[in-house]
Amino acid sequence: MALLEVRDLEAQYGWTKVLHGLSFAVEEGGITTILGANGAGKTTTLRAVCGMVKTRGEVRFDGRAIAGRATEDLVRLGIAHVPEGRGTFVNLTVEENLRLGAYARAGRGSLADDLQAAYRYFPVLAERKRQLAGTLSGGEQQMLAVARGLMLRPKLLLLDEPSLGLAPLVVREIFRIVRTINQEQRVSVLLVEQNAAMALRLADRAYLMETGRMVMSGSASELREHDTVRRAYLGY
Amino acid sequence: MPSRALRLGLVVVLAGAMVLPFVVTNFRLFQCAQVFIYAIALLGLNILIGYNGQFSLGHSAFYALGAYTTAIMIDQWSVPYGWTIPVAGLLCLIAGFLFGIPALRLEGLYLALATFALALAVPQILKYFEHWTGGSQGIVLSKPAAPKGVPLNPDQWLYFLTLFVLLVLLVLARNLLAGRTGRAIVAIRDNPIAAQAMGVNTALYKSLTFGVSAAYTGIAGALSALVIAFVAPDAFDVFLSITFLSGIVIGGLASISGAIFGALFIQFVPNWAQDISKAAPWAIYGVFLIGFMYVMPRGIAGAVRLGAARWWRRRAEPS
Amino acid sequence: MDILIQQVVSGLATGGIYGSVALALVMIYEATDIVNFAQGQMAVVSTYIAWSLLNAGAPYWAAFLATLAISFVGGLLLERIVIRPVEGAPVLTVVIVCIGLLVILNSVLGWIYSYIQKPFPSPFPDRPIRIGNVYFGAHDVGALAITVLVLVALYAFFRFTTLGLAMRAAAQNPASSRLCGIRVGWMLAIGWGLASLIGAVAGMMVAPIVTLDPNMMAGILIYAFASATLGGFTSPGGAVLGGLIVGVIENLVGTYVHFIGTELKLTVALAVILIVLLVRPSGLFGRAAVHRV
Ligand SMILES: Nc1ncnc2c1ncn2[C@@H]1O[C@H](COP(=O)(O)OP(=O)(O)OP(=O)(O)O)[C@@H](O)[C@H]1O
Ligand SMILES: [Mg+2]
Numbered sequence: 001m002a003l004l005e006v007r008d009l010e011a012q013y014g015w016t017k018v019l020h021g022l023s024f025a026v027e028e029g030g031i032t033t034i035l036g037a038n039g040a041g042k043t044t045t046l047r048a049v050c051g052m053v054k055t056r057g058e059v060r061f062d063g064r065a066i067a068g069r070a071t072e073d074l075v076r077l078g079i080a081h082v083p084e085g086r087g088t089f090v091n092l093t094v095e096e097n098l099r100l101g102a103y104a105r106a107g108r109g110s111l112a113d114d115l116q117a118a119y120r121y122f123p124v125l126a127e128r129k130r131q132l133a134g135t136l137s138g139g140e141q142q143m144l145a146v147a148r149g150l151m152l153r154p155k156l157l158l159l160d161e162p163s164l165g166l167a168p169l170v171v172r173e174i175f176r177i178v179r180t181i182n183q184e185q186r187v188s189v190l191l192v193e194q195n196a197a198m199a200l201r202l203a204d205r206a207y208l209m210e211t212g213r214m215v216m217s218g219s220a221s222e223l224r225e226h227d228t229v230r231r232a233y234l235g236y
Numbered sequence: 237m238p239s240r241a242l243r244l245g246l247v248v249v250l251a252g253a254m255v256l257p258f259v260v261t262n263f264r265l266f267q268c269a270q271v272f273i274y275a276i277a278l279l280g281l282n283i284l285i286g287y288n289g290q291f292s293l294g295h296s297a298f299y300a301l302g303a304y305t306t307a308i309m310i311d312q313w314s315v316p317y318g319w320t321i322p323v324a325g326l327l328c329l330i331a332g333f334l335f336g337i338p339a340l341r342l343e344g345l346y347l348a349l350a351t352f353a354l355a356l357a358v359p360q361i362l363k364y365f366e367h368w369t370g371g372s373q374g375i376v377l378s379k380p381a382a383p384k385g386v387p388l389n390p391d392q393w394l395y396f397l398t399l400f401v402l403l404v405l406l407v408l409a410r411n412l413l414a415g416r417t418g419r420a421i422v423a424i425r426d427n428p429i430a431a432q433a434m435g436v437n438t439a440l441y442k443s444l445t446f447g448v449s450a451a452y453t454g455i456a457g458a459l460s461a462l463v464i465a466f467v468a469p470d471a472f473d474v475f476l477s478i479t480f481l482s483g484i485v486i487g488g489l490a491s492i493s494g495a496i497f498g499a500l501f502i503q504f505v506p507n508w509a510q511d512i513s514k515a516a517p518w519a520i521y522g523v524f525l526i527g528f529m530y531v532m533p534r535g536i537a538g539a540v541r542l543g544a545a546r547w548w549r550r551r552a553e554p555s
Numbered sequence: 556m557d558i559l560i561q562q563v564v565s566g567l568a569t570g571g572i573y574g575s576v577a578l579a580l581v582m583i584y585e586a587t588d589i590v591n592f593a594q595g596q597m598a599v600v601s602t603y604i605a606w607s608l609l610n611a612g613a614p615y616w617a618a619f620l621a622t623l624a625i626s627f628v629g630g631l632l633l634e635r636i637v638i639r640p641v642e643g644a645p646v647l648t649v650v651i652v653c654i655g656l657l658v659i660l661n662s663v664l665g666w667i668y669s670y671i672q673k674p675f676p677s678p679f680p681d682r683p684i685r686i687g688n689v690y691f692g693a694h695d696v697g698a699l700a701i702t703v704l705v706l707v708a709l710y711a712f713f714r715f716t717t718l719g720l721a722m723r724a725a726a727q728n729p730a731s732s733r734l735c736g737i738r739v740g741w742m743l744a745i746g747w748g749l750a751s752l753i754g755a756v757a758g759m760m761v762a763p764i765v766t767l768d769p770n771m772m773a774g775i776l777i778y779a780f781a782s783a784t785l786g787g788f789t790s791p792g793g794a795v796l797g798g799l800i801v802g803v804i805e806n807l808v809g810t811y812v813h814f815i816g817t818e819l820k821l822t823v824a825l826a827v828i829l830i831v832l833l834v835r836p837s838g839l840f841g842r843a844a845v846h847r848v
Contacts, residue, residue, distance in 0.1 A: 050734070077734035086729035089724050100724050103717065104736025148735070285647075338833055345590065350786040353825035360822060368624065393738055467773065477652060479590075485651045518662035525655030533644035 001063070002050070003028040003134045003188050008095065009057035010101055011041075013049040018044045020212040021057065026205075031182055032187040033199040033220070035233060036209035042192040044210070044217050046158050049190075050074055050081050062155065075104045082152035084161055086145040090134030094125055097133045097144055100149030110154065118147040139170040146174065150181060156188050158182075163195040171195065175202050196233035200224045208233075253399060262391040266463065267503060269391075272457045274499035276405055278483045279492065280452025283316060285481075286490035287426030291344060293477045294335075294351030297358045298328045300472035307375040307467045310369055317380045317462055321401070324458035325451045327409040332450025336443035355474040362469035374468030394463050401459060405452060410492055412448070419524065421445055422490075444473025451514040453480075453546045486528050490539025497536035501528070557689045562806045568695035568804020569704035569764070575757040575794035576772070576779035577786065578706070580751035584783075584828040586746050589649045590629035593657040595772030595779070596632070598754030600660055601626040602771070603668055606675060610808075619759060623752050630751025634744040642740070664769040675762035698760040706758050706795060709749070720747060731746050767803045778805070781825055787838025797839065 002025035006090060011013050018041050026032045036042050049056040051071045059067040071207040075081075080101075098118055102111055119126035122143045128136060133144060142162050149157055159178070163171040175198055182189050194197035200206060208216040208225045216223065223229050237546040257265055281295050302324040309323065335354070342350050362369045369375065382393035412418055423431040424438050432438050461467050479502050487498025509520035532539040576594060583591045601622055606620035638654055641649050683690040713719035725732040725742035731737050752837035756774065765771055778801055786797025831839070 007768060009624075050735075071733045072736050072738050075734065081734050083731070083734060087728065087730050089731060091727055092720075092724065096720055099720060100732070100735045100737070117696075139828055152736075196728065238614065281744070341833055345788050346837070348590075349780060349825075350829055350832070352777070352780070353829060354821070356825065357822045376794055438749045481647075482651055482654060484578035486646045489647065516662040516666040517664070522655040522657070522662065526652050529644070529648050529652050529655070530640050531650045533641060541843075 001028070002026060002060075003062060004190065005058075005060040006045075006049065007058040007060075009045070009055060010054045011044050011049055011055045012162070013044075015052065018039035018212050019048060020037060020053075022212065022214045024207050024214060024217065026176060026188055026190045028188055029110060029182075029186055030205060031128065031179070031191060032205045032207070033191040033193055033203035034207045034209055035193055035196045035199060035223075035229075039211075040209045040215065041212040043160055044212075046081060046083075046160050046192055047192070048049075051077065052224065057126060072104070075152065079158065080149035080150065080152040080156070081158040082149045082160060084144045084164070085142050088133045088136070088141050090132065092133055093130055094133050094136070094144060095129040096130075098125075099152050102153075103147035105152055114153065115152050116151055121150070121181065122147050136142045137214070139166050139174075142166060143177075146178065148189075150185075153185075154187055156190065159189060159191045161192055161194060163193060163198060177225055178202065196229065200234075244474045250301035257388075257392040257395050260461045262389065265391040269395050269398040269463045270460075271496075271499045271503045272395075272402040273463065274483065274502055275495045276398075276402055276459070277453045277456035277480055278407060278487060278495040278498045279409055280449045280456065280489070281480050282484045282487075282489065282495055283409060283413070283421075283452065284445055285484060286494070287418070287425060288449075289441065290339070290419045290442060290446065292449075293347045293348050293474065293481065294354035295450070295453045295480050296472050296474060296476035297354045298332060298349075298453040299392040299457035299460070299476060299480075300358050300362065300467075300469075301328050301331060301450075302376075302454030303461040303467045303472070304362065304369060305454070305459075306458040306461040307377060310377055311375050312368065312463060321455060325455040327396075328454025329447045329451035329458075331447075331454075333443050333447030334449070335450070336446030337369075337439075340439050340442055352474065352477075359469040359473050360471070369467075369469070374466060374471060377465045379465045380462055384395045387502070393408045398459050398463065401419030401455065405455065406492060409452075413492070417441075481526060484535075486525070486532075486535055488539075488541075491537035491541075494535055494537035501536075558810070559807075560689050561691060562810050563803055564691050564699070565695045566803035568692075568702075569761070570782075570799035571699050571776040571795075572681055572761045572798070573756045573775060573782045573801055574798020575702055575705065575753050576775060576792070576796035578709075578781035578791055579753045579757075579800045580779060580783050581786075581788055581791050582750050582753075584788050585791070586722075586743055587649070588646050589653065590703060590780075592650065592716070592776070593655045593660060594750065595628065595776030596657045596660040596752055597626075597663075597751050598775075599664060599767075599769060600629070601751065601770050602675065602758035602767055603664060605759050606673060606762075607669075609676065612827070615676065619678070622755050622759065622763050624650060625774045626755035627748040627752045629712030629746030629748075631744045631748035633751070634747035637742075638743075638747070639740065668769065670768055670770070672766040675759075675767045677763035694763055701756065701760060705753065709753070713742035718745070722767055777801075777825075783838075784844045785831060785838055787840040790838070790840040793840030 004026040006025065008025045009019055009023070010017060014190065022045070027123045034042050036044060044053060047053045049059055049208065050076055051069050056066060057067060058065065061079065062076060064077070066077065079200070088234050092100070095115070098115060102114060124140055125144060125147060128140065133141065136144060146159070146162065155168050178189060179202060181187055189197055191203060200220045200223060203220045206218065206220045207214050208223065208229060216226070216229070224234070249382040256268065275296065277299055281292065284290050284292055298474040305324040305327050306317065309320045311315055320324060339347055351493045363371050379390040379394070381390050382388040386393065388396070413421070418524050420431065420436045420441050423434070423436060424441055427440055483498035483502045484494065487496070488494030506517065506521050509524065512520050576598065579594050580591060583589060594694050604625055605622040609615065613621070633656070636654065638649065677694040677697070678695040682693060682750055684693050684696055694714050713723060721732070721737045722742045723736065725737050725739045726746070729739045757775070761775060762771065779798065782798035783794045783837060784797070784800045785801060786795070788791030
């Protein structure tokens with residue numbers, strides 16, 4: 001059974017409809033990616049799953065219907081959303097940012113252990129733990145954002161364009177860590193990306209999105225071989 | 237088109253305003269003149285806050301300056317009252333412009349504090365210059381009578397005078413805000429840096445807006461001195477500024493009609509509150525204030541605009 | 556010299572009170588961009604609650620603590636009931652709601668307790684404290700100590716507890732906070748509760764000096780506003796320091812500059828602040844606003 005199952009999802013900002021009834025699923029323990037051009041609605045899809053925009057349609061998480069629930073409650077079910085733009089608390093220290101990631105699971109498990117784990121995945125954060133998060137570089141802030149998401153001990157990690165504005169080397173590093181996390185902690189991942197080449201290498205299932213609709217889906221390798229995807233998104 | 241309906245409505249309202257003085261009591265006329273005066277002051281404040289985005293809690297000071305200019309000119313030098321009104325406006329224009337220059341360095345809350353200090357200082361300064369201002373006793377004037385040959389009593393005359401001034405200033409404000417200058421003023425509110433980049437001299441425009449806003453409020457103050465026929469320092473304390481602020485928010489920020497709605501509110505709602513509860517009238521007023529904000533967070537003008545838009549959309553849809 | 560020290564300490568005592576109210580203003584401003592004009596009036600309500608408890612025969616410190624608890628809950632409820640319906644409305648709309656709240660509270664207090672001034676007891680002895688050759692009013696010293704105590708407790712709360720951290724987060728970045736599972740609306744409400752609690756302390760400490768009436772805090776709110784502006788509306792510590800500075804300036808101006816007298820004291824204090832602001836437009840300790848195109 002899929003961990004996250006979305007059916008006929010629609011979403012709108014004010015009067016403008018942005019998602020036009022799309023369906024997809026994230027398998028338990030897997031990495032799923034949604035690809036698409038600028039403005040396709042990828043970010044909106046993640047927001048819709050997390051109850052951050054007005055939506056219609058069915059969203060099931062872990063067998064439970066969650067459409068229409070408040071964001072804060074979904075976090076408590078184990079959905080960690082690493083938002084577009086990273087959502088760093090710039091005036092708090094790195095460690096405070098991480099502590100906030102664990103806010104919703106207060107009491108469950110040791111905070112110190114999780115901080116240890118986060119610093120093990122991202123050693124650069126350990127060096128900077130007393131520094132204001134706003135003073136981190138873009139790549140470091142992205143690592144902080146992922147680490148903050150992990151602090152929840154989530155079942156599902158939603159990643160919104162972690163590659164945005166980062167050097168290829170840093171992106172590769174982050175993706176490597178995401179895979180490790182996925183394997184070690186059995187966290188399922190839904191990754192939204194424009195960087196199709198990288199995403200398809202990491203993911204096992206993939207969806208292609210255009211103007212608020214899913215236009216293609218399959219295993220990551222299938223999409224990689226597909227002519228349209230190759231020409232439009234991989235560029236060879 | 238809605239504009240035709242609007243024009244028709246305006247004509248009806250104006251016609252009503254012309255007939256009114258001959259059918260209601262003098263006290264009601266006095267209240268109406270007050271509403272017109274408040275509307276002028278609110279218009280001035282709205283140009284500053286609503287359109288230009290500069291904050292002021294100090295407009296009671298300009299209102300006082302206008303009122304005292306008129307009162308002193310009549311009381312000390314026996315100047316015909318008609319002349320005192322433009323003088324008050326001009327004086328406030330200059331004072332506002334000059335105050336606007338240091339205000340350029342201050343933004344938001346800091347400007348609020350500066351203007352707030354101005355409002356606080358005014359009653360005390362007025363009391364200090366006792367020789368001219370009459371100290372706490374203030375200055376008593378006599379209500380101006382209608383010019384010879386005009387068959388109106390003083391209240392009717394003042395009603396028409398204030399209405400006339402209001403209409404002139406409304407039209408001026410409308411023309412000012414609809415043109416190039418208006419676009420620059422609004423651009424400064426929405427995006428000062430972009431406005432500057434597009435070649436708007438923001439410093440000059442901001443100080444000028446401050447001046448114009450103060451001039452409107454000063455003219456309102458001058459008229460109020462005539463209508464009430466009395467000025468005293470404590471009438472111009474900081475609560476007057478807060479009343480003006482409530483007036484423009486209740487009426488609707490950045491809207492010309494909002495000034496009139498706001499004026500009606502600050503003139504009549506305290507009276508109603510008094511009628512409802514003699515014991516705690518201001519509690520009732522506060523409830524009205526909060527209630528209005530709940531129902532119309534963008535003021536009365538905002539609610540009317542929204543309602544009209546809905547109505548037109550519904551009419552436009554084929555049934 | 557002795558008089559100078561004495562005046563400075565007494566200035567610090569009132570300054571601490573201004574600083575507390577300023578801090579209350581800044582806390583709410585930081586979280587919501589709203590200047591709560593009703594902050595002072597809420598403090599007066601708290602002080603009347605304390606007065607009623609004392610009048611009913613409660614011992615001072617029991618009444619003090621009970622007032623703090625009631626004020627906290629009261630502030631929290633006010634936010635949930637009165638402010639929440641205009642959450643997300645333009646800032647000025649919310650400010651007007653605060654003004655409405657001020658008017659209501661003031662009027663209702665006058666109705667229940669009348670506008671007649673009431674004496675309010677100080678928990679500290681009447682006898683001045685002598686250190687060397689200098690005498691200090693016991694209430695001045697005590698009030699300063701209590702203010703400092705409250706501020707330290709508050710600092711510890713925000714610095715070291717998870718709830719305090721979550722409140723800071725919610726004030727800075729509501730969207731991200733929700734994604735961490737923080738209930739932002741409740742954080743705001745708790746902020747109002749704490750601000751109300753701080754105001755209650757300020758009210759109970761100032762009432763013995765100025766005597767209690769429904770308009771007691773009007774002047775103090777102005778000073779608090781000035782303090783917050785001076786310190787920088789974005790800096791809680793700055794607001795408190797600003798309060799202390801304003802308190803001392805005010806006292807020294809009143810003592811040494813005779814022609815000014817009490818009438819113009821306020822105006823002069825404000826003028827001093829304005830001059831400071833013209834030099835440093837974002838306050839002494841505030842962050843300069845960042846402009847984006
Ligand atoms: N807050 C908003 N208000 C109104 N429209 C919005 C808002 N956010 C996004 N949109 C619109 O919704 C559409 C989808 O936006 P979305 O951010 O989901 O795209 P995206 O696929 O994430 O793009 P990108 O790769 O550039 O991040 C766009 O047309 C965008 O203009
Ligand atoms: Mg996006």
